[in-house]
Amino acid sequence: MDTATQKSNKPKILITGANGLLGQKLVEQLVVEGKFEVIATGKGPCRLNSVGFVYQDLDITDPNQVENVISQLAPDTIIHGAAMTNVDQCELNQEDCVLVNVKATEYLVRAAEKVKSHFIFVSTDFIFSGENGPYDEEAEAAPVNFYGETKLTGENLVKSSNTSWAIARTVLVYGIANDLSRSNIILWVKSSLEAGKEIQVVDDQVRTPTLAEDLAAGCILIAEQKAAGVFNISGSDVLTPYEMAMMTADYFGLNKDLIKRTDSTKFTQPAKRPMKTGFIIDKARKLLGFEPKTFRTGIGILSKQIILARS
Template identity: 50%
Template sequence: MRILVTGTNGLLGQKLVALLREQPGVHVVATSRGPNKLAALYPDVRFVQLDVSRQEEVERVLAQEAPTHLIHTAAMTNADECELKREECWLHNVTAVRHVVAACEAHRVHLTHLSTDFVFSGEQGPLDEQAEPAPINFYGESKAAAEKIVQAARTPWVIVRTVLVYGTAHEYARTNIVLWVRDSLRAGQSIRVVSDQYRTPTLAEDLAQGCWLVAQQNATGIYHISSDEVLTPYQMALQVAAHFQLDASLIAEVDASTFSQPARRPLRTGFVISKARQELGYRPHTFAEGIAVLEKQTAAP
């Protein structure tokens, strides 16, 4: 089994490399647009530079590496940036997917494509795999368009949708709700956290595990991979404060209208994950367990 992963400098990509290199009989090919951030950590893992927005590069790398499976994590995922830089967003989230699908079709590669709860309107949740996409921001529109391309592919495919991924990785600058709350409270800073948005937060290691289960079992179709705890960001922040024994009075409960952001956020999403549990054997961490995982990973040596 030879698995090529795109976007391995990102959070999920790094977790996938760490997980897959430990699996017997699995050969991992890591790819990313920039230089390999994991070279020192995993010198045993093959790395090939790849910009998935360039069709000729995608075709060349897949022909050269001959993967049996491809897990496509590379994307432009900042919703506000996508709203403001629409051409760039479409290039990386839609055009690039056309290139990946075409190359997978040509070489009969099993494709796992990562998508998001932002393909939904936020009018109701939690949602199962039968829910109809109805995005309310451009990021969601781009990911919904990519899903249609994947669903029309003439090669075995899976769409893995996920929600509010949190975790920490090597040389990874973006923060997440756990680290942001912890670090802000440790610094004595007051923070405002919304209580009218609902999500099922996903530990990055759980998402990587879900992608591996899909590839391992040559699954096809759509799977929702997240936790199954429906929480507001405010509830998450209170759990973080309690875990690290920090001052929760610094956390102000607000609603989404408090913030002015270029991209609208769906109010209520979150996923029903019974299909992944039953068909894949997927077992996620609770949010409390996920906080403990991050604590261990970020503890001073």
């Protein structure tokens, strides 16, 4: 049997936002596992390093393009990871945020309904108020910023769709990807302390930080099992940013005296942040077999990736 025939026997999975952090991890893991024919989509040229997938240029804010690409490729599963996620930018550019987080989701859902794709929507802890986290899947949503509002609207579009669907909610994703300059708390703490800079880190917010590889693995478990419903896919360690900073300094043997404890009232940002979120992940553990890395293990993984990226 030739490889082309073998390839077409596999179910097709299409990833939106494939050039982003989650997208790159999804494509890498899916290609390694080899259970799906992988279609990576993104706006503009492909920025992925791996091989073994098809790349398709796709502007998800263009309804005609979405309709054409999805109807032609007819993927069995779509993982919709593309989003406008910069919370302050969303607050300041609300029209753009609606276009990317709401309208594009609507176009993709409509296209998915026509070809009966299993639709997996990546959502966020920012749909919650942050008054009483960590949250389980049944908790009531009450966003405190515009980004959270648009992601909640996206969730509701998915829930009311006529195709099989799942929602993978996550929290504070960190990691390193090819060709992405985006920082994260570990990289920021490491580079600041190495430069001898004093940093102010809040201790009145709570999150369950999520390694990008773990989020990708959770989404793939949902895809493989065609699981339906809402799943919390995050790390399991409930930590404040201050605790994350101290653990990072500890891991790299850096000067913890440079880390100054502060609180959210000292910072002014365009978008309000929910104070205490984080997720209870019992459902994903039990139903999907999801098991995330500890935050300390995550720091170790990033540390190796930093070295590899420099070599």
